[in-house]
Amino acid sequence: MPINNAQTFAAINLxxxxxxxxxxxxxxxxxxxxxxxxxxxxxISDLIRYPxxxxxxxxxxxxGFLFFLNVDRFNSVVYRKKIKSRIVTLLIPYLLWNTAAxxxxxLKAKYLxxxxxxxxxxxxxxxxxxxxxxxxxxNTYPMLVPLWFIRNLIIFQILSPIFYFIAxxxxxxxxxxxxxxxxxxxxGGEFFLLGCVMGINKYNFNLNRLxxxxxxxxxxxxxxxxxxxxxxxxxxxxxxxxVLIILIIPIAGxxxxxxxxxxxxxxxxxxxxxxxxxxxxxxxNLITRFCASIIPANALIGILSGxxxxxILNISLSYVIFLLLNRISPRLxxxxxxxxxxxxxxxx
Numbered sequence: 001m002p003i004n005n006a007q008t009f010a011a012i013n014l015x016x017x018x019x020x021x022x023x024x025x026x027x028x029x030x031x032x033x034x035x036x037x038x039x040x041x042x043x044i045s046d047l048i049r050y051p052x053x054x055x056x057x058x059x060x061x062x063x064g065f066l067f068f069l070n071v072d073r074f075n076s077v078v079y080r081k082k083i084k085s086r087i088v089t090l091l092i093p094y095l096l097w098n099t100a101a102x103x104x105x106x107l108k109a110k111y112l113x114x115x116x117x118x119x120x121x122x123x124x125x126x127x128x129x130x131x132x133x134x135x136x137x138x139n140t141y142p143m144l145v146p147l148w149f150i151r152n153l154i155i156f157q158i159l160s161p162i163f164y165f166i167a168x169x170x171x172x173x174x175x176x177x178x179x180x181x182x183x184x185x186x187x188g189g190e191f192f193l194l195g196c197v198m199g200i201n202k203y204n205f206n207l208n209r210l211x212x213x214x215x216x217x218x219x220x221x222x223x224x225x226x227x228x229x230x231x232x233x234x235x236x237x238x239x240x241x242x243v244l245i246i247l248i249i250p251i252a253g254x255x256x257x258x259x260x261x262x263x264x265x266x267x268x269x270x271x272x273x274x275x276x277x278x279x280x281x282x283x284x285n286l287i288t289r290f291c292a293s294i295i296p297a298n299a300l301i302g303i304l305s306g307x308x309x310x311x312i313l314n315i316s317l318s319y320v321i322f323l324l325l326n327r328i329s330p331r332l333x334x335x336x337x338x339x340x341x342x343x344x345x346x347x348x
Contacts, residue, residue: 008205010263011252012062013270018252020273021311022055023146027284028310030292030303037297045303050227051220056149057191057241058248063153064195067160069202074164086157089338094150095134096336097278101144102130104282119143146281149188156192163189167196183235190238198245205249212247213254219243271333271340276318278336287313 031037031045071078102119109116110125117137118129133143141148156163166172173193180190219240226236256263288310295306326333 006263006267007253007257008249010256010266011205011249012066013266013273014252014256015248016059016062016270017266017273019055019059020277021315022052023059023277024280024284024314025049025307025311026052026055027146027280028288028291028307028314030288030295030297030306030310033289033292034297037303041298041300041303044300047224047227048304050224054237054241054244057188057237058245059149060153060156060188060191061195061198061241061245064156064163064192064197065199065203066195067157068164068167068196068199071200074161079161082160083158086154089340090150090154090157093274093278093336093338094147094154097147098134098143101142101282102133105143106130144278144281146278150278152188153192156189160196163193163196164200167193167200173197177238180238181235183233191241194238194242194245203246205246205253207246207250209250209254212250216244216247216251219247271337272319272322274337274340275322275333276315279321280314280318283317284310284314287317 026049029045029049031042037045067082068074105114105116106119106125108114109120118132119126121129130143135142135151137143142151166176176186176193177190180186223236223240226240256266288307291306291310291313295302295309297303297306322333325336
């Protein structure tokens with residue numbers, strides 16, 4: 001699949017859509033709201049959900065790839081242009097969504113008796129708590145949980161000259177990856193770095209799609225094998241994610257290659273993906289708790305069906321809210337989604 005064409009970027013956006021569903025599924029586990037499941041049932045459910053753990057790392061790889069993809073020479077001019085663009089696409093939405101989440105958390109605490117965290121302390125609104133919540137509410141997450149990815153991504157892109165320097169040196173890159181493999185938390189930076197390496201070297205995903213499709217389940221099975229071996233203090237996820245991203249983008253090229261309408265829709269609707277990714281964090285717990293209350297999670301079929309219904313409800317509600325807000329105020333949607341609807345991601 002040659003690089004810099006609509007098919008490649010449509011395939012990337014299809015992968016991002018699938019990863020979005022995976023992230024929503026992570027937040028839609030009905031097991032989190034039941035006490036009747038046995039330990040063996042929990043272990044089986046966790047094994048089935050294990051592939052979901054690759055979703056956010058793959059998002060980081062794609063972000064690093066796209067950041068450097070169209071950069072022939074990374075200098076101060078390019079850096080300023082990139083950062084200026086990210087103020088619109090990342091920083092402003094990050095601040096707006098967190099502000100909305102902070103206000104909702106305060107109102108829930110004041111009038112409905114919910115825990116307000118550091119925002120509502122001793123019956124009073126705390127401005128310091130609100131400001132701190134833009135970074136961390138005390139549990140490593142900002143006020144709107146899914147935005148931790150955006151927060152880290154903003155930091156990585158501010159530090160992009162350092163990533164660029166490391167990514168151009170294979171020994172430094174290997175050193176960073178070795179640190180990550182030794183199970184030292186780099187907060188997703190190792191995955192962003194892998195994407196940077198691929199973008200700087202203009203990796204074109206030019207592999208046989210059917211070959212990738214045949215190899216994909218082999219890699220998943222191998223990842224389960226590594227999980228069962230469970231070597232202490234060794235983290236194979238960066239290696240597995242690198243192999244997975246090389247395989248899944250060509251695989252995604254299979255459907256997008258068949259229809260211009262599919263390619264066009266994927267390349268011009270990334271704002272919907274972003275909107276759903278962010279807003280579902282506001283009510284995913286409520287929906288998942290509701291599903292857990294009506295579908296008992298004391299059997300595997302109950303856990304899986306309840307979680308699936310929660311995913312469908314979360315995505316459906318988010319899409320309906322998007323349509324309503326877009327009808328009421330397209331300008332607000334543009335701000336909340338970082339103007340992503342105007343041009344495909346790869347032209348930014």
